[in-house]
Amino acid sequence: MSDKFFFKCDCGKKIRVELYEAGTDKECPTCHTKMLVPNSVTLQELSGDKYPLLSPIDKVLKTLEKSDPPFDGYCHMCEEREAEYEIPIQFKYMKERIAIKEGGVGVSITGSLTVGGGKYEEHWETLRFPLLLCEQCHNNFLRTKSWGRSKQIIKKLLFIILLMGVCFLAYLKFDFFAAYSTLFCVVAVGLLGSMLLGSKKGDLFIIPWLNHIRWLSESIASQDEYKVVASASQRIDKKSMK
Numbered sequence: 001m002s003d004k005f006f007f008k009c010d011c012g013k014k015i016r017v018e019l020y021e022a023g024t025d026k027e028c029p030t031c032h033t034k035m036l037v038p039n040s041v042t043l044q045e046l047s048g049d050k051y052p053l054l055s056p057i058d059k060v061l062k063t064l065e066k067s068d069p070p071f072d073g074y075c076h077m078c079e080e081r082e083a084e085y086e087i088p089i090q091f092k093y094m095k096e097r098i099a100i101k102e103g104g105v106g107v108s109i110t111g112s113l114t115v116g117g118g119k120y121e122e123h124w125e126t127l128r129f130p131l132l133l134c135e136q137c138h139n140n141f142l143r144t145k146s147w148g149r150s151k152q153i154i155k156k157l158l159f160i161i162l163l164m165g166v167c168f169l170a171y172l173k174f175d176f177f178a179a180y181s182t183l184f185c186v187v188a189v190g191l192l193g194s195m196l197l198g199s200k201k202g203d204l205f206i207i208p209w210l211n212h213i214r215w216l217s218e219s220i221a222s223q224d225e226y227k228v229v230a231s232a233s234q235r236i237d238k239k240s241m242k
C-alpha cells in the first residue's frame with residue numbers, strides 16, 4: 001500500500017495530497033482557500049511512520065494505544081470525515097507453532113513400533129481494534145456485509161446444483177461420461193472442502209475494508225493462519241471519547 005499524505009486546512013478539513021505536491025498551492029475542497037502544502041519532510045512527519053522498526057502488527061498496536069493515525073478518529077475508508085461508527089474487529093493469528101515432541105519411529109515398552117506424528121503447541125494471539133467509518137461509508141459497509149453473506153450462500157447452492165446436474169447427466173445419458181464425472185466429483189469435493197476451510201478464516205468480507213487501514217494489509221498478509229471476526233457496528237459516543 002502506498003503511503004498517504006495529509007495536512008490540515010485552517011477550516012479543519014483534512015486535505016489529501018501526493019508527496020510531489022509538497023511546497024505547492026492546493027485549494028481546500030471545503031472552504032476553497034488556497035493552502036500552501038507543507039514541505040515533503042513535514043508531510044512525511046504529519047502522516048509519518050513513527051515506528052519504522054516495529055512489525056506491522058506492532059505498529060497497529062502502538063498507534064491504537066496512542067490514538068495516532070490511522071486510529072485518530074477519522075473514517076478508515078474515505079479518510080476525510082470523522083468516524084461515526086466503529087466495528088470491533090478481532091484478528092486472531094498464530095504467532096508460533098512449536099514442536100513439543102519429535103515425530104518419528106519409536107519402540108514402546110511392549111516392543112511394538114509406534115509411528116508418531118509430531119505434537120505441536122500453537123500460540124495464538126488476538127489483535128483487537130476498531131474499523132472506523134463515517135456515516136456514508138458505514139452505509140456502504142452494511143450493504144456489502146449483507147450482500148457478501150448472501151453471495152456466499154448463493155455460491156454454495158449454485159455449486160451443489162451444478163454438481164448434482166452433472167452427476168445426473170452422467171449416470172442417465174452418457175456412459176463414457178461417467179468416468180469424467182467421477183473425476184469431476186473428486187475435484188468438486190476438494191473445492192467444496194477448500195471453500196469450507198476458507199470460511200474457517202471468519203468474516204472474509206471484511207478484509208477489503210481492513211486493507212484500507214494502514215499496516216493492516218501487511219499484518220494480514222504476513223499471517224498464514226488467522227481468523228477475522230467482525231462484531232456488530234456501534235455508534236461512537238463522541239462525549240465519552242473526549
Ligand SMILES: [Zn+2]
Binds near residue numbers: 011030
Ligand atoms: Zn479549508
Ligand SMILES: [Zn+2]
Binds near residue numbers: 075077133135136
Ligand atoms: Zn468515510
